[in-house]
Amino acid sequence: CDPWILLPQSVTADYPQKKVKVCSPEELSRFTDVLRQAMAKIEVIDPWLKQELSDSIRVIVPLAREDPKRHVSSTYSHLRGAVFLCHDDNPYLQAETLIHEFCHNKLYALLELDPLFKEGSKEPVYFSPWRPDPRPLRGILIGAHAFLNVSRFYALSASRGGHAPEVLESLQTAAARRHSQVELALTILSDNAKLTDLGQSLLDGMRRNLPEIAKLLPPPPGFAAR
Numbered sequence: 001c002d003p004w005i006l007l008p009q010s011v012t013a014d015y016p017q018k019k020v021k022v023c024s025p026e027e028l029s030r031f032t033d034v035l036r037q038a039m040a041k042i043e044v045i046d047p048w049l050k051q052e053l054s055d056s057i058r059v060i061v062p063l064a065r066e067d068p069k070r071h072v073s074s075t076y077s078h079l080r081g082a083v084f085l086c087h088d089d090n091p092y093l094q095a096e097t098l099i100h101e102f103c104h105n106k107l108y109a110l111l112e113l114d115p116l117f118k119e120g121s122k123e124p125v126y127f128s129p130w131r132p133d134p135r136p137l138r139g140i141l142i143g144a145h146a147f148l149n150v151s152r153f154y155a156l157s158a159s160r161g162g163h164a165p166e167v168l169e170s171l172q173t174a175a176a177r178r179h180s181q182v183e184l185a186l187t188i189l190s191d192n193a194k195l196t197d198l199g200q201s202l203l204d205g206m207r208r209n210l211p212e213i214a215k216l217l218p219p220p221p222g223f224a225a226r
Helices: 025-045 047-056 091-113 138-159 163-191 197-215
Strands: 059-063 083-084
Touching: 025 047, 025 091, 025 138, 025 197, 047 091, 083 091, 091 138, 091 163, 091 197, 138 163, 138 197, 163 197
Parallel strands: 059 083
Antiparallel strands: none
16 A cells, blocks of 8 residues: 555654644645655556555655755654655655655665675765765765666656656756766765675666666767767
């Protein structure tokens, strides 16, 4: 079944950096309506992903959106199956967020079986394609895994056709941006990370997926096909 929307009154808020939103009935109705649209888009593009996401994500908690320019979401390794996210009227953005946070949940589970890295916890930090602050390699791997799947979702959505020109351009741009960020992240990991066998297998699998996603995207402006 699909995730439940958890009313914030029943949540113990231990996360001062993110405020749980107390929704009016109208706000909650809109919040859930857009999430249903987002889940429907994921199901059209990848029914297996939608089923896996529905099985994994059990609770969705609405967050306050204090800055209208920032879309806030989070997951926590000790709250498996819970996603915190703010409302947005764009179902594609909500679909991206659900996929992103679902992928974090998957890797949290994987990290309980294997650390993926041979180094200990005191490791240097590196440039992150997604954040202004440098991140440890573990964070870069978790981000790459999430945004690889987001890029694939956008690329597959764009390739289905039938979109208005501005929607098609937006989907292709989002897919290409995430693809280039993941490509850079995987290069950073390949050059610097000492991975376990399972971690290397994960990295190799992500690298194999990049060209398949690129095939779905139009060539960059000015690119002359040979």
